[in-house]
Amino acid sequence: MNTLGVFLLLMILVALGYAWSCAVYPYRPCRSCRGVGQFRSPFLRAIRLCRRCGGTGRTLRAGRRAYNAAVRARRAIRRSQGR
Numbered sequence: 001m002n003t004l005g006v007f008l009l010l011m012i013l014v015a016l017g018y019a020w021s022c023a024v025y026p027y028r029p030c031r032s033c034r035g036v037g038q039f040r041s042p043f044l045r046a047i048r049l050c051r052r053c054g055g056t057g058r059t060l061r062a063g064r065r066a067y068n069a070a071v072r073a074r075r076a077i078r079r080s081q082g083r
Helices: 003-024 062-080
Strands: 027-029 038-040 047-049 058-060
Antiparallel strands (some): 038 047
C-alpha cells in the first residue's frame, strides 16, 4: 500500500470513530458556562441560567448537529415525494 492509501484509510477510520462518538455521546459541555448551566452575579450572588444551553449545561456536538440536519432534509424530501 502506498502512502496515500494509508492516509485515506486512516482518515476513514477517524471519520467513522467520530461518527460513532457522536452517536453514543451527542452532547458536550457548554462552552459558555463550562457545563454548569448557570452563572452567579458578582455582587448579589444571584443565580441566572446560561443563555446558550438554557440551563442544562450541555450543547449538541457539531457532528450530531450535521447528522440531525441530514435526517431532517431526507424526511422533507421523502415527504415531498408523497411517500
